[in-house]
Amino acid sequence: MSERIESPELDPQVERVVHDCRIVIDRDLCVGFGDCIEEAPEAFDLDEDGVAVFTNPEKASRSQVLDACATCPVDAITVYEDGVAIIP
Numbered sequence: 001m002s003e004r005i006e007s008p009e010l011d012p013q014v015e016r017v018v019h020d021c022r023i024v025i026d027r028d029l030c031v032g033f034g035d036c037i038e039e040a041p042e043a044f045d046l047d048e049d050g051v052a053v054f055t056n057p058e059k060a061s062r063s064q065v066l067d068a069c070a071t072c073p074v075d076a077i078t079v080y081e082d083g084v085a086i087i088p
Contacts, residue, residue, distance in 0.1 A: 019062035029076035039068035
C-alpha cells in the first residue's frame, strides 16, 4: 500500500492560485523595485523587509496580475498555467 504524501501548505504571502494560475514570489530574488505594485496595487505590496508579497490579487483583473508579474525586472515572480511556467 503506497503512502499518500500531502503537499505542504502554501504560504499565502508568496504563493497563490489566482485566476487559474499558480503564482510564486521568490523572496530570495525580489529586491523590492515595486514594479508589480505599480501595475496591480491591490494585488501586491512590500513587506517590512522590502520584499513583494500578495495582498488581494483576487481583486485585480487577470491581465493586471499577469502584467504585474511580467514587469518584475529580476524575474522574481513566476506564473504557472496548467503546470507550465508562462512568466517569465
